[in-house]
Amino acid sequence: MVTYFESSLNQISVHKVGNKMQDEYFTLSDHPLRINDELLQNLLMQYFLKPFEKVNEVFRLIHSTDDLELNEIFHFVKQLFGDSSKFHDISQQITRHLFDVSSHPKIKGGEVYITLFDNVQIEGEVLQAIGVFKSETKETYLKVYPDGDGFSVAYEQEAINIQKLDKGCLIFNTEEEQGYKVVVIDQTNKSAGDAAVYWKDDFLKLKVRNDQFNQTTNYLNLYKGFIEEKIDEEFEISKPDKIDLLNRSMKYFKEKDTFDFEEFSEEVIGNEVAASSFKEMIQTYESEFDVEIGDTFEISQQAVKKQNSNYKSVLKLDKNFSVYIHGDRKLLENDFDEEKGMSYYKLYYKEEK
Template sequence: MTGIDSVQLKEVIVHKVGNPTRGEELKLSANALTLNDEIVGKLLTKYFLGSFNENEQYHFTHISDVALNEVYTYCAEIFDNPASFAAQSALLAHFLYTKSTHVKVKEGEFYVAHFAEVPFGTEYVQAIGLFKSENKETFLKVFPHGQSMEVIHEEGININKLDKGCLIFKKDRETGYVACVVDATNKQQETQYWIKDFLQVEPYADSYHHTNNYLSLCKNFITKEYPEKFEVAKSDQIDLLNKSMDYFKTNENFTMESFAQEVMHHEEVVDSFMEYKRNYESSKNITIDDEFAIHVSAVKQQQKSYKTVLKLDKNFHIYIHGRRDLMERGVDEMSGKYYYKLYFDEES
C-alpha cells in the first residue's frame, strides 16, 4: 500500500489466539499497547499496511444479511463507538479462535488496530486493521559485554512479511464496507479459514478482479491444461503466454470473441479453454465476465508471475519475448538430442 506516511495509528491491542483442537489457549489483553515510542509506531504501521494492494477490494458478506457477519458487526461498533475498541477486539479474537480448528492453523498474535487518515482514492478515511502473525524468524542480536561483544539469538516477527491481514475502510457500510485482504500462508483450499470462515469476504466484481482472474485463468490453462490436451512444445506454451499478456497490455477492453481470434486461433483450443474456465469458476466460486474493461494495475501485477523462460537442462535459459516463428525445434539424428534454431538480425 502506498502513501502511508500520513496514517495515524490511534490504537492497537494484541491477543494470543491458539488452535483449540490442540488445546492451545485464547489469551486476551486487557488494555491496548502504549505507543509512546514514535519509531515503534511507524514500524507497526509499515508492518500492518505495507503488504496490501489497494486495488484488490473486497466486501463483507453473509448468506442472509451482512449485519449478521460477526467481523462486520464488531468493526462497525468500533467505528460508531471508539470507546468500545478493547471490548470489540476481544470479541473479534474469540470469534477467530472458534474458526482456528483446522490442523494446519498455527498459534499466533492477533492484532486489532484503529487508524485515521488512511488514503482511499482521493480521500483520507478511518480504517480498522485485523492482523495475525503466525511465523517467527530467528534474529541475531549483537551487544556489548564489558570490553567485548556478544551475540545471542532471539525469535521475532519480520516486519516486511505480513502473514494475514484485513484493512477495513470506513466506506460503503451498506454494502459491507470496502476491505483489502492479505493471506500469505495456508493457501490450500481447505485451510483458507482467514478469508472464508473468519472474515467471510468476497471480492468486488470490478475490472481489477475480472482482469486479475482472467490472467490467472489463462496462465493456469496454458501451463497445465494446454500441454495435456494438445501436443505442444514448451516454447509454444511460452508463446501463448506472451500472446495472452500482449493482448491485455495492448487493449483497453476484453472480449472473449476478440481474445479467441487474436490469441487462441484454433476452435478446439477455444472449446477446451471455455470448458476449463467453467471448471475454474466453479472451483474458485467466482464468476468472470466475458467482456470487461482491462485494469492496467492488474496487468502489471500479473506480469510478474508470467514466466517466459525456456530452461534447457541445466545448461541454457532462453528468454522468449515474442516471434515464435523465429524459433525452430528439432531432433539431431546423430546424438538423439533436441535442439532449437534461433533466427536474428543482430546481437548485442
C-alpha cells in the same frame, strides 16, 4: 494500493490467542494499550500498514446465507464504526472469535492486535480503518552496546521482527452494504493445507471483489491454464507454439486498455475451435466460483505486471539448453536428425548481442 502517510493510530488493544486443538487458551487484556512514545507508535504503524502498500486485491466480507449480519467480523466492525467507545470490548469479542476458528492442529498461537486507524487511503479515498493483526513468528535478536572501553553483546528471544507481518487485514469504513473494502496479508501456513485458509475463509469469510484487477488476473490465469493443460486435449501443439500463444496474449494485455473476447480470440488464439473451448473453460470457472468475469472489461496494468512473471517463455531442452522465446515464432524451426537420433531446433537471427 494502501498509503498511510497521513494516518494515525487512534486505538489499539493487544490480546493473545492459542490453538484450542493443542489445549491452548486465549488471554484477554483488561484495557487498551496506552502508547506515549512517538517512536514506538511510528514503528507500530510501519509494522501494521507498510505491508499493504503492495497489496492490490480488494475483498468483501460475506456470509453463505447472503445475510452479512451473520458474518461475525462484519457484525463487530459495524458496531465499532458506529461507536468507537466500545472498542476494547469488541476487540475482546474479535479475539474470542479468532480462537473459536483456530481449530486446525497446525495453526500457531500468537499475539492479536486490534487497531483503529484514522486517515488511511485506499483507491483515492481517505478513510477510517479497523485492523486485525496476528504475530506468530518469533525471532532472536542480538544487541551490541558500549561497555567501558569495549562492547558487550546481549540477546532477546521470542521477539517480533517489524519487517515481517504474519497475518493482517484492514477493513475500511466504506461500502458497508457490499461488505466493506478489505485488504489482507497472510504470510504463514501457505503450504499447510486446511491451516492455510482459516484466516481468510473461517475467521474473516472473504470473497474477492470482482473489479478490473481481478478480472484481468482471472483471465490471464485461466488462459495460461488453458494453454498449458487444456489445449492438448483437442490439438497437437508444440511447446514453442504454446509459448508463442502465451507471449501473444501478454502482448495483447500490455498494449490494450480494454479486453474484448471476440478481438482476443481473433488476434491471439486464432482458431475458432480453441476459442470456443476456452470460452467453455471460462464459463465453468464462473459457475464454480460464482463470479462473473465478462466478455469485456477494463484491463488493469497492475495485474498484467504482476502476472507477467508467471508467464514463462522458456523452452527447456534436456539438461543442456534453455531457449528464451520472446519474439517471432517463425524464426524457430524444429526437426529430427536421423543420424544422431535426436531432435534439434534451428534459430534465425540477424546479429549477436
